[in-house]
Amino acid sequence: MNALGQAGGDARQSARFLLLYxxxxxxxxxxxxxxxxVLLPLRVTDMAGAGDVRVLGYLTFGGAIAASLANIAFGWLSDRTGYRRAWVAAGLAGNCALLLMVPLAQGAGQLLALLLVWQVMLNMMMGPLSAWAGDCVPDGQKGLLGGLMAFAPAAGAVTSAVVTIPGLAGPEGRLWIVATVVAVCVLPVLLFGRPRPFPELMRDDLRGPAEAADPxxxxKRMWAARLLVQVAEAALFAYLLYWFRSIDSAVTDAEVARIFGFVLAAAVPLALLSGRWADRAGRPIVPLAICAAIAALGLVTMALAQGMALALSGYVVFxxxxxxxxxxHSSQTLxxxxRAxxxxxxLGIFNLTNTVPSLFMPWLTIAVVPAFGYSGLMAILAVLAVIACLLLISTARTLSRKG
Incomplete structure (x- = not known):
């Protein structure tokens, strides 16, 4: 039996479903x-010219709110209907169709309306799909599931690099490429997934840690820990280029993109190994606490960095x-x-940890960087990562007592 099939003892989901998922x-x-x-900012620049930063800010803010509400709503609707696949399929169709409609938007208002509806369709697809994993993947394979899910950020980054290859396609052609690749990736799990049923995962009773006095x-601790790490991740995602240039003004956007892509790719085998260890050892939260602690160490290194060598080392660690x-975390949250x-x-409420940071993170940066520099920002983010680590240690102890 291969590694995919061995996880979780006798209660195993099929390797085919895990890979397709x-x-x-x-x-x-x-x-x-x-x-x-990439594609939306380019469209905004073509449309708004010198006002692109302001317009993109409005679009980002409105899109984050729409994504937050839609993920909760469609997660709830898929709970009520008891059928996830139809919602995912409808969201996939709507998402691809709206991507292709982007060139038709003639002004900022039309583009905002299209983006809001696109966010609704995107989360119609993502919300029920994330819940489907909870319906089908037993606890003994959730670490492996998380490791496999680490491919997603790298896939997004690689696609961004491919569609922007000079001469490959124009603005409309790039959107067609993205929509086609999305359909090719999502349709197989809808058509051929056929997961093995696990009735115990669908029981509407309190299981595991929920048997505690305060289930x-x-x-709450898992939610708060992810939010704290996501704040740090969102800040670095948005301001990584500016931070590198504050240390070395010669750093280019292409160099930063390569560094970012390397980190996402290198994280995949680490996530797989960590997830498999968590499944085999029965210690699902321990890798999360360790990762939060290491992230804090990386941020401290970044705060102290005066040259590119130390700065780059700190960022790679983080x-x-x-x-x-x-x-x-995405898989262990399940x-x-x-309650099934x-x-x-x-899970829609958990998804707020992905969207909320983009709403207040810019204000944190604006308040801290002018007064204390990027070193002060990194120090604050390191403290947040340490708090996340402590919350996860507490969660691990609770799970161990109730296991």
């Missing part, structure tokens, strides 16, 4: 990473640990949610 999840990342990081405590953390009938809705 990971491919589908990568498709979700491809659906938004190239669009939001919400592990859920980037690897935070990417592994986010991938494994372990602490107490609210799984989609609750």
């Amino acid at each position: 990971a491919l589908g999840w990568a498709g979700c990342s491809i659906a938004y990473v190239p669009f939001l990081t 919400a405590k592990p859920v 980037g690897l640990s935070s990417t592994v953390f986010l991938a494994l 372990r602490v949610l107490p 009938r609210h799984r989609g809705r609750d």
